Amino acid sequence: MQVILISAILRLSIFNSSYILMSSSEITSSEVLKRLRESGYRITKSRKATLEVLIQKQCALSVPEVSALLLELEVKPNISTLYRELQFLTEQGITQEIVLKDGIMRYEIDQANHHHHLVCNACESIEPVEIQKHLQSVEQSIQSEKRFQILSHSLEFYGLCESCH
């Protein structure tokens, strides 16, 4: 058995209400595009493809990773356009920013099923993992013992993935 370094970060934010809602509804790109169109935003080919990539992955992607997946769809936005696009989607509450120990900004769909991350220290792969029930009881005891109102959290496990140990 490998020793797995577990680093738990409880990040508390009043801005992220998706945790409280515990939304498990699958979001579709057509719903998002409809919402953007109704708000008066243009739907470019690259905006549509970026959304499709993020919705398909459902977990954290860095800008170069999004860019590589877009290339597979034969969409080639330049990197600064892509940064702006991801910032825009985050401002619209469609994506959220995820920063792990390596400090790299990643993005994932905000309404993706609530999950945590298994981060491999060797190959830097990121895998989603759901441990919701367990954390709910931890949160309940924190709330009553510390009298701290928890609004959201993030939790990452750092270690070695199956192919790296």
Ligand SMILES: [Zn+2]
């Ligand atoms: Zn994720």
Ligand SMILES: [Zn+2]
């Ligand atoms: Zn690995």
Ligand SMILES: [Zn+2]
């Ligand atoms: Zn959680």
